[in-house]
Amino acid sequence: MTSYIDNLPVGVSSRSIPVGDLDVHILEAGDPSNPLILLLHGFPELAFSWRKVILPIAQLGYRVVAPDQRGFGRTQPRSTANTPVRYGDDVHPYRVLNIVKDAVALVFALGHRSVAAVIGHDWGSRIAAFCSLIRPDVFQSVVMMSLPFGGPPSLPFDVDRQAIVPPPNIFDAEARARLASLDPPRKYYMTYFTSPQANEDMLNAPQGLRAFLRAFFHVKSADWLDNDPHALASHDPSELAKLPHYYMMPFTATMPEAVMPHAPSSEEVKRNRWLPDGDLSVYVAEYGRTGFQGGLDWYRASQPEFYEELAVFSGKKIECPAMYLSGRKDWGVFQTPGAFQRMKSEACVRMDDEDVVLVDDAGHWVQQEQSEQVVKHVQRFLKKISLEV
Structure with a gap:
C-alpha cells in the first residue's frame, strides 16, 4: 500500500495523537516552540494536500501542523477506528461547530494557546473562517482558500417594517x-x-x-x-x-x-x-x-437543520487580519453567487485589497498546483500582520 511516509518531503513527519474522541493524524514540520500555523484541508483531500507548503512555511519560523480532519484519512473516532463510516451513522459530529471544536482541541493538545494563522482550503476554508469568527482569542489571523466566506447565516432584521425574504436553500x-x-x-x-x-x-x-x-x-x-x-x-x-x-x-x-x-x-x-x-x-x-x-x-451536516444553528453568530464579522487566496481558474470563487463580494465588503473587517489574491495557472487545488506562489503570498501576509502587532 502506498503510504503517506513514502511520499512526504524530507523534514515533514507523520504521527497520530489523541484529541477528544479522535485519534488525529497530523503532518508537521518546524520547531514545536515556534508560533503555530494550522492547515485545514477540504474534500476529497487529506493533510497530504499540504505536502508542498508545510516545510517552506515552517522555514519562515513557524511550527506547521496539518491534520487529516474528522472522517478523513487516518483520523477516525477512537471507538470505531477499524470500522468504515456508513451512510446511516450519526452526522452530528460533522457539524461546523463540532469541527471547529476539533481544531481548538488540537491546538490545545499540541501545547499551544493560540495560532498565528489558520489556513483552510475548500471545506477547510469554511472551518478556518468560523474558527477565527468564534475564537479570535485563539486564531489570530486567517487565510481562506477557494471557498469565500460570506458570513454566518443571517436572522431576519426589522421584520416589523418589511417583508421577510427567505434566503435560497439549495437543498429544498x-x-x-x-x-x-x-x-x-x-x-x-x-x-x-x-x-x-x-x-x-x-x-x-x-x-x-x-x-x-x-x-x-x-x-x-x-x-x-x-x-x-x-x-x-x-x-x-x-x-x-x-x-x-x-x-x-x-x-x-x-x-x-x-x-x-x-x-x-x-x-x-x-x-x-x-x-x-x-x-x-x-x-x-x-x-x-x-x-x-x-x-x-x-x-450532510451542512443541510439547514444543522447549519442554521450558526445563525447565533448572525451579524458577527471576522475581525482578525484575513486573506483570501485562490486559483484564477477556480470556479469555487463564484459557485455561491454574492459570497465573494460579501466576504470583501461585509464579512471580514480587516481584509485589504492586496490580500485578495487569485493565482495564475491554478484552479481549485491551488496549494498543490502552484505551491511556490501560495507560500510567497502567505509569507507576505504573515510578515505584514507581524509588523502590525
Whole structure:
C-alpha cells in the first residue's frame, strides 16, 4: 500500500495523537516552540494536500501542523477506528461547530494557546473562517482558500417594517425541481453528495477509483481548459447552470460519470507536475481503505437543520487580519453567487485589497498546483500582520 511516509518531503513527519474522541493524524514540520500555523484541508483531500507548503512555511519560523480532519484519512473516532463510516451513522459530529471544536482541541493538545494563522482550503476554508469568527482569542489571523466566506447565516432584521425574504436553500425540493426542469436537466453536487449512493458511486467508479480521482482532480484544475470562472448574477437555475458539470451535474449522472468525459489523456497525465502518479496513489490508497463517507458527512451536516444553528453568530464579522487566496481558474470563487463580494465588503473587517489574491495557472487545488506562489503570498501576509502587532 502506498503510504503517506513514502511520499512526504524530507523534514515533514507523520504521527497520530489523541484529541477528544479522535485519534488525529497530523503532518508537521518546524520547531514545536515556534508560533503555530494550522492547515485545514477540504474534500476529497487529506493533510497530504499540504505536502508542498508545510516545510517552506515552517522555514519562515513557524511550527506547521496539518491534520487529516474528522472522517478523513487516518483520523477516525477512537471507538470505531477499524470500522468504515456508513451512510446511516450519526452526522452530528460533522457539524461546523463540532469541527471547529476539533481544531481548538488540537491546538490545545499540541501545547499551544493560540495560532498565528489558520489556513483552510475548500471545506477547510469554511472551518478556518468560523474558527477565527468564534475564537479570535485563539486564531489570530486567517487565510481562506477557494471557498469565500460570506458570513454566518443571517436572522431576519426589522421584520416589523418589511417583508421577510427567505434566503435560497439549495437543498429544498423547490430548488431541486427547478434545476431538474432545465434543458438539459441538472442537479447540484452538494445535494448528490448527501445522497445514500454517492459513496458507493465514487468508491466503485466504473472507470476505477484511480481513474475517477485523476479525472476529478483534473477537471477542477487549471489543466482543464474549459474552466472559465466568472461571477454569476443570481441563484436562478439558468445562472447556476453555467457552472461546470462537477458542480451542476447532469441529472441522471453519478460524479464519476459527470467527470469521465473530461478525463485527461495519457499525455496530459505525463505532463502533470503538481499531482504525479506517486502522489495520486496516496489518495487512492487512503480513500480505497476508508471510502468517502466520512467526508461526505460534512455535506450532510451542512443541510439547514444543522447549519442554521450558526445563525447565533448572525451579524458577527471576522475581525482578525484575513486573506483570501485562490486559483484564477477556480470556479469555487463564484459557485455561491454574492459570497465573494460579501466576504470583501461585509464579512471580514480587516481584509485589504492586496490580500485578495487569485493565482495564475491554478484552479481549485491551488496549494498543490502552484505551491511556490501560495507560500510567497502567505509569507507576505504573515510578515505584514507581524509588523502590525
